[in-house]
Amino acid sequence: MIFSAIAFALMGSVVKYLSTFNVYQVVFFRSVGTLLFTIPLVLKARVAFFGTNKKWLIIRGVTGVISLTCFFQSLNYLSIGTAVSLRYTAPIFAAVFALFFLKEKIKPIQWLLFFIAFLGVLIIKGFGTDVEFLGLFFVILSAIFLGVIFVVIRKIGNTEHPLVIINYFMLMAFTFGGLMSIKYWEQPSLIEWVLFISTGVFGYFGQLYMTKAFQAEETNLVAPIKYLEVVITIIIGTFWFGDIYNGWTLLGILLILSGLIYNIYIKRKST
Template sequence: MIFSVISFALMNAVVKYLTVFNVYQIVFFRSIGTLVFTIPLLLKYKIPILGTHKKLLLIRGFAGVISLTCFFQSLNYLAVGTAVSLRYTSPIFAAIFAMFFLKEKIKTIQWFLFCLAFIGVLIIKGFGVEVDTIGLVFVLLSAISLGVIFVVIRKIGETENPLVIINYFMVMAFVFGGLMSINYWRNPNLIEWGLLLSLGVFGYIGQLYMTKALQSHETNVIAPLKYLEVIFMIIIGASWFGEVYNLWTLLGILLILTGLIYNIYIKYKSSK
């Protein structure tokens, strides 16, 4: 999971560095770097590319494109640590969507923890350093879309190969990013080519090792390590991009992480 977190953190840092490019072009290159891995693997192991749950896979892909695009767009307005922290409110939306569409119950203590996390969001917005409203809207749209993804994948269950799910997402991102970036295209130099193509590599490695981690150990032990990404992003933001995080921002981030990590523990205990 730590390898996964480092990989995702580096991907986010590269996106932040490449803000001179339009977000659609970044989405386009993000998809290319992953498709280089997924398509050959699907062909090698003769896995049906279209899958069996086509409608759900299309919804997952569409929600993924929205989430990815909105998150990358938010990095134009927010500090990377703040953006990543706010995007981690997605489990709240996932739980609410699951309550309506999967008939899953939310305990009173979970509602309290969700409120705690949202108080953290309000503190960041109200007292944080340069928290742009447009950036906040983009990152929350990303979190809501990510919540949809969690529910759709839960609905699909283990009936689809993970490579098929990822491939749907990346093909749709490739088409969307490619078409939308035509009018905004900026020719990269040699270094920028390398950085743009690295996005998909970092994304694929992050996804791969996260899956391996969740398969190899109990969720309640592994899942909280995912939130190390916030700490890494704050360090990267402060050291690489000169971003400033005041005490109010750090308090808000702490409340978000506390609420969501403890929620993982509550869900694990209830499953026992």
């Protein structure tokens, strides 16, 4: 999970560095880098390339593209650490969607923890350093659709191979990003080509090692380690991009992480 957190943090940081390019072009290259791994692996696994639950796979792909695009767009307005922290509010929306669509119950203590996490969002917006409303809008929208993704994947369950689910997402991102970026295309330099492709590589290995972590150990042990990504991105943001995080921003991030990590503990303890 530590390797996964590092990979996702590096992916987000490279995307932040490439934010001078149009977001659609970034989405396109993000998908290319991952498809280089997923397509051969799906073919090697000899599973149905387009899956069986096509409706839910398409919904997962579309919501994934929206969430990814909104997150990348938010990096044009927010520091990398703040954006990643705010996107981690997704479990709140996932729990609410699961309550209505999957009839999963939410304990009173979980509502309190969600409130604490959301209070962190309000503190960051109200007292954080240079938190633009447009950036906040995009990253919360990204978190909402990420919450939908969690519920859709739960709905799909074990009926589809994980690689097929990822492949659907990346193929749709490739199509959407490719078509939308035609109008805004800028020719990357050699270094920028490498960085663009690296976003997909980092994204793939982040997903791979996260999956391996959940397969190797209990969820309540490894899941909180995923939030190490926030710490890593704050460090990268400070030294690479010169981001400044005041005390209020750090307090907001702490409330978000505390509320969501303890929620994982409570949820797993009751299962």
